[in-house]
Amino acid sequence: MAVRRLKNGKWQADVTVGVKWDGARDRRTRVCRTKKEAQAAERAFLIERDGRRGISGRITFREFVDTLWWPQKAGLRRNSRDTYRQVLNRRLMPAFGDMDLERINRMSVQKMILSCPTRKSAQKAREVLSSVLGNAVEMGMIAVNPASFRYQYPKKGDGGRQGEWLTTFAQHRRLLGYLRESCPGTAEERMVVLGLCLGLRKGEIFGLDWEDVDLARGTVAIRRTYTVGEGGAALDDPKTERSERTIPLTSWAAARMEAWGPSSGPIVTGRDGGRMNPNTAGKHMRRLVEGCYDDGEPIPRVTLYTLRHSFATACIGEGIEVAKVSRWLGHCDVSTTYNRYVRPMLGDLEVETSVIDAAMGDV
Template sequence: MARRANGEGSIFRRKDGTWSAELSYRDDYGSLKRRTVYGKTQAEVRTKLRDARERAESGAPVKDASMTVAAWLDEWITKSLAASDRKQATKDLYATIARTHLAPTVGTIPLGRLRPSDVEALIVTKRDAGLAPSTIRTIYTVLRAALGIASRDGLIRSNPAATVKRPGVERKDAPHLTAEQAQALLDAIRGDRLDALFRVMLATGLRRGEALALHWSDVDLDAGLLRVRWTLSRTSRGLRLDEPKTDKSRRTVPLPRSAIAALAAHRTRQAEERRATADAYEDHGLVFTTEIGTPLEPRNVLRRFELLARRAGLSGVHLHTLRHSAASFLLAAGTHTKVVQEHLGHSSYAITADIYSHVGPAQQREAADRLDEALRW
């Protein structure tokens, strides 16, 4: 080093004309460490030195990690994500998102050099690729979660995704069946082995996983009630029973008479299947099962429903449409939104009101018509 700048103490000018500075500090374990910064000008090095000193004093890493984002994502998946209390299905989804959408795009960038503008560019790229807004939001959520752990572990000073606005998802009216379409569907599923499952879902608004995890011990046909206590999903570790995600999802749902009759007939048929398969039958206490008592595969149930919906002449109808239809019918019948929220297990009143705001105008029209009938003009 040629000479030290006047008054700078630890800033030096090198023989090649560039500048450098060295900072001594102690890490979290009390060990003495040194950090050297370089720059073309004295002012540049001074700024870098001040930044390093502030980071050391605040407990942040003096130097960001040099590993790539892709390398960090792999570590995050196998350690932090695996250790989290998220459901296995969510862990699988996040790992897939990281490997499919993040590693091929921002994966080559060094972890410490990822900037908010890189995150914004990622969002633009995914929009240009035609991905659904909900998928883009999930991609952002996964990246932010992974970078949050990197910041927590001291690999980066701050989370660059935290300063980027979360991608929005345009609210759309929940697709639902009209009364005529619902009747056509009921006619199409009549006699099918999964008839009772689809009727109960339409009558109660249960989610697929909730219906497939339903146990006979949670059904009281005499009282006309069922309790939602479990959810079934396909994960990387096989079919898995988990508790519902929120307290609101754990609920008691009233059964209309048609659903009670469907469940009673289903229980009789299930008993006949048990007798017919004898020792091959596995009794897990589930309401809806295969012919030998094992849990139904969620994807097979979805495929069967979509086939029956096409037979009914319905297009664009999915299994979740039954849930939306149940809510729409309840609201159109004058049921208060708060009651529908509890019926569906939504975590808040606002969610129910937002998703089913399209039912409001129909109710207003009906109220106006009733007023017109009640008064003699």
């Protein structure tokens, strides 16, 4: 075992951590840019070796993530890698970065979870932490994964940051009609039509090209997503295998696309005619919802996030089978459609009380 400098100026950590099933040495090496990084990698390998031998070792959460966990995630999709990095930087490193792995316990995990601003962010942080610590358990560095226990989550919602959900097709038609009359063919109208009429994800809206649309057959093929990550915006494969799908065009979407004039390249474009950056699109949507309908009523504060959710909720509300809605959305599991994309509003529930009251009769 050693840390040595290579001819190219980089540094290499080289440690034998054990013996493989065939009797050969289980040798671990890692090439680093600096001697300090190589020494940290060597220390991590030694901790793994000692863990196999039943000897307690010390390694911080940050060292474990940087030297052992991240290298195993090289095959992750770009979106997943960016999500992990964001959660680590915002939630996990501030809470556990300089803490020894073996000192992370149920109390410290609960403290981290309650420090998150929303339930959703807390759940994501616990999931990533569980992935890291579960890997440490597999490598024999810690005995149990404390992030696998059950925890209490913050009761705060998202503070309205995600925007409003339009739960009925009547609400959809009003917004779509307003856009058709006030700003036909603009990026704003195109984004809302693709999200509200087809239920596309944000990245799918910007990844959609005219070549993916068959107006004659009335179908749209979802083949790619366009998202922002390290290095800027880029095209990527759909989120999951089921996300790559072909869906039918609704009448409203088909009519508006014909009006926009079938062309080539991306459907939603920026000022330069190229594919619109998702960050720029958010600014367009914020300007849109600052306006009012002709009768003075404020335009609902919809976002690219809530357009898809509004589509799913309205479909369920009209009695469309949730399994069919799930396939349309490209979900791997029907439960995802139920748990994350269908939100009954209080007003909708109050309407249903009239049905119950009528059935129950007079008091």
